Amino acid sequence: MEFQGFPRIHSIFFAVFDNEKGPVVQHQVPEGTIVPHSPETDPSSSNGLNDALFCTKPIIDFEAISEYIITKEQLNGRLVSVCNNNYKVMGVPVCITDHVRYKKLRNEYRFNLCFVFERDAETSSYEPIVQKMATVLEVLERESDFLTGDTTNSGAVTIQNVIEQLLEDLNSYCECQIPINDSNTINLKLFPTYPNPTSVQNYHVPVCTVDLSSMMSINWDITLCKIINHINGISSVRKIADKANVKIEWARQSIEHLLYYGCIILIDIYQFSNIYSIKPEVMQLLDEKSGLQEECIDYVTLPGHSPPTISQLFKLYCGLQHGITLKGLITTNREQAENIDLRRLITFGVIKGLIYRVYKYPMLVNLTTSASVSAETLPSNAINQNTGGPIDPQLLSFLDGNHHYDEICTELRCSPKELDEQLGYTTNFDSVPKQPAGLDTNDAGDAVSVGSRAVISDSVSNTNGNMDLWAVRFVFR
Amino acid sequence: MSTGRVSTGLQFIGSPKQVGQKASLKGFQRFLSSEFRPSPKSIIMKKKVLLMGKSGSGKTSMRSIIFSNYIARDTRRLGATIDVEHSNLKFLGNLTLNLWDCGGQEAFMENYFTSQRDHIFKNVEVLIYVFDVESRDVERDMHYYQSCLEAIMANSREAKIFCLVHKMDLVQEHQRDRMYEERVNELKTRSEPLKIKTFRTSIWDETLYAAWSTIVHALIPNIRTLESHLNNFCSICDADEVVLFERSTFLVIANAARINHVDAHRFEKISNIIKQFNLGCRQVSNRS
Numbered sequence: 001m002e003f004q005g006f007p008r009i010h011s012i013f014f015a016v017f018d019n020e021k022g023p024v025v026q027h028q029v030p031e032g033t034i035v036p037h038s039p040e041t042d043p044s045s046s047n048g049l050n051d052a053l054f055c056t057k058p059i060i061d062f063e064a065i066s067e068y069i070i071t072k073e074q075l076n077g078r079l080v081s082v083c084n085n086n087y088k089v090m091g092v093p094v095c096i097t098d099h100v101r102y103k104k105l106r107n108e109y110r111f112n113l114c115f116v117f118e119r120d121a122e123t124s125s126y127e128p129i130v131q132k133m134a135t136v137l138e139v140l141e142r143e144s145d146f147l148t149g150d151t152t153n154s155g156a157v158t159i160q161n162v163i164e165q166l167l168e169d170l171n172s173y174c175e176c177q178i179p180i181n182d183s184n185t186i187n188l189k190l191f192p193t194y195p196n197p198t199s200v201q202n203y204h205v206p207v208c209t210v211d212l213s214s215m216m217s218i219n220w221d222i223t224l225c226k227i228i229n230h231i232n233g234i235s236s237v238r239k240i241a242d243k244a245n246v247k248i249e250w251a252r253q254s255i256e257h258l259l260y261y262g263c264i265i266l267i268d269i270y271q272f273s274n275i276y277s278i279k280p281e282v283m284q285l286l287d288e289k290s291g292l293q294e295e296c297i298d299y300v301t302l303p304g305h306s307p308p309t310i311s312q313l314f315k316l317y318c319g320l321q322h323g324i325t326l327k328g329l330i331t332t333n334r335e336q337a338e339n340i341d342l343r344r345l346i347t348f349g350v351i352k353g354l355i356y357r358v359y360k361y362p363m364l365v366n367l368t369t370s371a372s373v374s375a376e377t378l379p380s381n382a383i384n385q386n387t388g389g390p391i392d393p394q395l396l397s398f399l400d401g402n403h404h405y406d407e408i409c410t411e412l413r414c415s416p417k418e419l420d421e422q423l424g425y426t427t428n429f430d431s432v433p434k435q436p437a438g439l440d441t442n443d444a445g446d447a448v449s450v451g452s453r454a455v456i457s458d459s460v461s462n463t464n465g466n467m468d469l470w471a472v473r474f475v476f477r
Numbered sequence: 478m479s480t481g482r483v484s485t486g487l488q489f490i491g492s493p494k495q496v497g498q499k500a501s502l503k504g505f506q507r508f509l510s511s512e513f514r515p516s517p518k519s520i521i522m523k524k525k526v527l528l529m530g531k532s533g534s535g536k537t538s539m540r541s542i543i544f545s546n547y548i549a550r551d552t553r554r555l556g557a558t559i560d561v562e563h564s565n566l567k568f569l570g571n572l573t574l575n576l577w578d579c580g581g582q583e584a585f586m587e588n589y590f591t592s593q594r595d596h597i598f599k600n601v602e603v604l605i606y607v608f609d610v611e612s613r614d615v616e617r618d619m620h621y622y623q624s625c626l627e628a629i630m631a632n633s634r635e636a637k638i639f640c641l642v643h644k645m646d647l648v649q650e651h652q653r654d655r656m657y658e659e660r661v662n663e664l665k666t667r668s669e670p671l672k673i674k675t676f677r678t679s680i681w682d683e684t685l686y687a688a689w690s691t692i693v694h695a696l697i698p699n700i701r702t703l704e705s706h707l708n709n710f711c712s713i714c715d716a717d718e719v720v721l722f723e724r725s726t727f728l729v730i731a732n733a734a735r736i737n738h739v740d741a742h743r744f745e746k747i748s749n750i751i752k753q754f755n756l757g758c759r760q761v762s763n764r765s
Contacts, residue, residue, distance in 0.1 A: 019557055020532060022584025068586065072559050099554050106533070108556040 006190050007121030009171055010059065010087065012163045015069045016147075017110035023070035025062055027160045029167050029467040033059050033116070060087055060116065069112050075449075077134075077279060088117045089128065092134035096141060109148060113163070123436050124193045129170070136186055146180065157181070198266075200237060203410040206264040207233040207347065221372060223250045224257070233347065236269050238410050267350050268357050269406055270343050272327040273416045275358040276320040276475065282354040285314050292352065299348050305339035312336055316345060320355055322476060330448065358476050359404035362423050364391070367469035382470035386424025391472075395422060401475060423472045481675070482588070523565075524696050525575045525600050529589075529625055530607030531618055532557065532581035535643045538680055539607070540564070540578055543689050543726050549754055560585055561597070569723060572697065590624045594632075601633035602696060607641045608664075610648055610656060619667060626671060637695050638673040640664050641688055646679040656741045683745035684753075690729040690745065696729065707733040720744060727752045 008438045013028035024444050028034045035058060061084070068075070068082040071093045091114035099107050117123050137159075140146035147159060157180050166188075169176035175189040212228045226244040235243065241251035258264045268274065284290050293310045301307045316337065319329050330337060349355035357448070363380065384391050391399070398408045405416055412419075419428070528536045534674045536722045538552035544566050558580035566574040577597070579589060587598050606625060612618055622640075629636050643662050645653055663676060676688035694700060703721075712731035718734040729744045740746070 017557065017559070018582070020582065022532075022580070022582030024584075063584065063588075067560060095556075097556065106557045109552055207744065 006125055006174055007117050007123060008191070009115055009117060009126075009167055011116040012167050013114050013116070014159055014163060015062075015091075015112045015114065017070045017108075017440050019106050023062075023066040027163055029160075030163050032057075034062050055216075060084060060089065065089060069114060070110050078214060079131060080205075081123075083119050086119055088119050088121065088123065089116070090115050090123060090130050093132055094134050094138050096138060105148075109141065111137070111141075111147060125190050127191065129188055132188065133166075133186075140180060140184060144181065144184075157246055162186070188329065194260060194262075200255045200259060200266065201404040201407065201410075202238040202248060203236050203269060204255070204266040205234065205236050205269055206231050206240075206255050206258065207351070208264055212258070212263055221254065223247075224254045227251055227254055231264065233267070234270060234343075236410060245358050253336070264353055267347055269410075270346065273325050273332070274346075275322065275325055275360070276346065276355045278317055278320055278355050279320055279353065281352075282314070282317050282349075284352075285310060285317070285354065296348055300340050300345045302339050302341050308340055313340070313345065316340070317349060317355060320349075323356055359406065361401050361404045361472050361475045362399055362408075362419075362425075363401035363475055363477065364399035365395075365471055365473045367471055369468065379468070379470065382468070383414060384424055384471060385471040387422075391470075392422060399472065423474075425472075425474055490698070515654045517593045522571060522698060523573045523575050524602040525577065526603045526605065526692075526696070527579065527597070527601050528605045528607070529576050530581055530641075530643075531609060531612065531621065532583075534581060534607040534609040534612075534684065535680065536581070536607050537562075537578055538567070539641075539643070539678070539685060540576065542680055542685065543728070544576075546725075546756060546759075548753070552680060557582070560588075568726075570699070574693075574696065586621055586624075590628060594628055598628040598632040601629065601636040603637050603639065603641045603692060604629055604633075604640060607643050608660065610644050610660070619663070622664075623667060626668060637665075638668065638671055639688070639692050640668075640673050640675045641678045642675065645677045645684065647683045660734050676691060683742060683749040686728060686745035686748035687742065690748065693723070693726075693728050694730060700731065704731050704733065707731050711735060720747070722748065722751075727755070 011028060011030065011033040013025050013034045015023055015025050019025045025035045062069075065082050065084070068080050069089070069091060071080065073095070076093050076095045079090065079092050081088055083089070091112040093112045094110065096102070096109045096249045097107060098109070102109050106146065115126060115130055115132075137147060143150065146258075157178070162178055162180075164175055165178050170188070170190065176186070178186040180186065208231055212231070218225075223246050226246055227240050230240040230243045234310075237251055237255055238248060240255075244251070255264065255266075259266065262357060284292050285296065296313055297307050297310065300313065315327070316333060319333060330342060346355070350357065364379075364384075367385065382391060385387065388402060394412060395408070398411075405419060408414075409416055410421055414422075527538065530536050537555050537558050538547075538549075541547035541552055541555065542549060544564070558578055562578040562580075564574075564576045564578070566576060568574055579585065579597070604625065605724065606616060606622055608622075626638075629638070640661075642657055645657070648656055661675045664673060674691065675692070676684065678688045689706055698702070707719055707721060710716075712735065715735075717736050718732065718738065719752045720732040722732040723730055727748045729748060732744065
């Protein structure tokens with residue numbers, strides 16, 4: 001999400017509908033960009049020196065696009081962009097109908113203030129500016145005949161002055177302030193637009209990438225101020241909302257704003273039951289030129305301990321795979337991990353894209369029919385073969401295979417262990433085997449932990465005959 | 478005077494004098510129903526009509542009065558036409574007038590004769606060209622008119638051409654005939670070898686209806702059959718005259734007469750009067 005800077009405005013022009021001639025360009029800057037400059041008709045703006053600065057050939061064929069500049073009724077008041085091979089023209093056509101004021105002008109005054117950019121320029125930041133100018137000009141015209149009035153007295157600001165200043169200031173300073181008269185000023189500022197961020201969930205954990213507390217001021221949103229102090233890279237959104245005593249929706253929205261402006265990154269809740277797996281990008285750690293090695297070592301070294309070697313870290317990362325929890329990893333590598341902050345190791349790996357989190361999705365499965373179950377078809381009184389008991393109704397809606405453990409635990413405020421007990425998940429391994437547990441795939445091609453499969457197949461032999469058999473399967477992906 | 482109602486929107490005023498004429502009245506109604514019943518989409522006839530002329534000459538005003546039930550005074554509030562405005566006007570059940578009201582500003586006119594030439598001038602049944610009698614730049618008007626004719630000759634050779642010398646009410650009464658004659662001669666000369674029909678019009682009197690009735694009359698496909706039947710009907714029921722008006726526009730479609738009437742302009746006068754009356758009634762019922 002890098003901001004590249006605002007595109008340059010190549011030209012601004014003001015077009016009106018003339019009742020004899022049709023659509024015409026009344027003012028343009030720089031001169032000659034839209035229609036050829038003719039010094040005879042506009043003596044005030046030309047003298048020998050300036051002629052050299054004027055554009056010699058128009059950059060756009062105005063006649064070709066005039067129907068999108070002065071438009072039919074359906075397009076009036078809307079942002080209209082039209083491109084030719086090289087340039088993009090953006091404007092909002094305006095039509096003011098007034099039988100009294102425009103009696104001599106056939107009851108209507110139509111105009112359009114247009115901005116010209118490179119054809120492929122990223123112009124989303126300018127859209128509010130173009131809209132605002134159209135509104136401002138319409139109001140000025142209605143209130144004080146700014147566009148159609150007599151402008152011969154030298155002190156008054158004209159539309160020509162306005163567009164000259166607009167072009168100059170927006171291109172140089174990205175903002176503009178033009179006083180029109182005693183009661184009116186045009187104020188414009190360009191704001192960068194970024195792409196919309198992914199949505200924030202209650203189980204996400206925000207990590208600061210900038211020093212928010214020092215940037216904070218009393219003018220900031222109250223909720224935002226309250227939660228910033230609790231963003232520590234460990235607490236989930238829900239926990240932050242609880243600690244800061246704010247509504248969860250507002251906390252989520254505040255985090256979304258911070259994400260939009262690139263102040264935070266979202267990671268997972270750090271739990272020893274988490275499972276991670278490596279990505280090919282982990283090889284970057286071995287590349288000395290990338291600078292990643294120093295960064296990693298700096299970040300993960302426990303204070304007061306000697307820094308680990310890069311091969312140590314690499315080996316730890318490679319120990320992460322499907323089926324191995326963090327607890328398992330630590331147990332195996334206790335000696336090698338003494339000087340390492342494991343949480344930071346994981347955070348570093350996730351943020352840099354070296355490893356990814358494997359989520360655990362519980363799914364209620366009908367063993368008898370092996371039909372797939374959706375949110376609407378979940379039974380209300382199924383007996384879970386894993387536990388031999390009924391399923392807690394609170395849990396039922398989460399068992400369609402679309403909700404992982406983090407989400408369920410955050411919503412229901414329980415720990416993964418409690419959830420395991422509820423759903424009847426057991427593993428047969430207390431010690432981590434050197435080889436990964438045999439991985440099987442179910443019909444959907446997702447990896448299924450063998451451990452839970454064994455539980456289910458045991459209970460199939462206890463079929464009842466009349467009722468459908470249900471069990472909870474666990475999918476890791 | 479008895480009025481008959483035909484479901485297709487025709488209203489006719491005739492005076493059957495004898496018994497037994499009811500039978501022929503019914504027969505005629507049946508004929509009209511069959512001639513003008515709404516057709517399935519495949520055989521709907523669409524006729525393209527171009528309405529052109531300099532900007533501000535009165536094209537949109539005329540169209541609004543005839544087809545959109547404006548009164549003359551309301552046309553003062555109309556704005557300029559941007560480029561071409563299309564309207565599809567259903568007429569007599571199976572006929573559709575595809576009316577192209579072309580804005581007359583210079584930029585648009587240039588366009589019509591260059592990049593849009595084929596699009597505008599192909600398949601045209603009728604070209605109506607409107608001249609503002611008060612125009613200061615007659616030479617330029619003629620130039621555009623001739624460009625139109627060239628385009629018509631190239632694309633729709635068989636199109637019928639009507640020239641309306643409009644806004645006659647702005648000319649002093651004693652000068653009207655002379656001005657009109659001058660214009661007509663000029664136009665006829667410039668239009669060679671094409672044949673044109675000319676009218677003098679104003680939105681403030683019945684001349685508007687005379688012109689447009691004739692124009693529409695030229696568009697009706699089976700007009701000859703209709704006229705001969707109307708003649709028969711007229712003689713059978715011994716009527717002095719039978720006139721057929723289209724119900725919503727009140728334009729005269731056809732007439733049959735057995736006596737000579739003094740006032741040659743009676744039809745458009747009737748059109749005008751009845752139209753005003755209808756609009757007046759509508760306003761009253763809207764208010765109450």
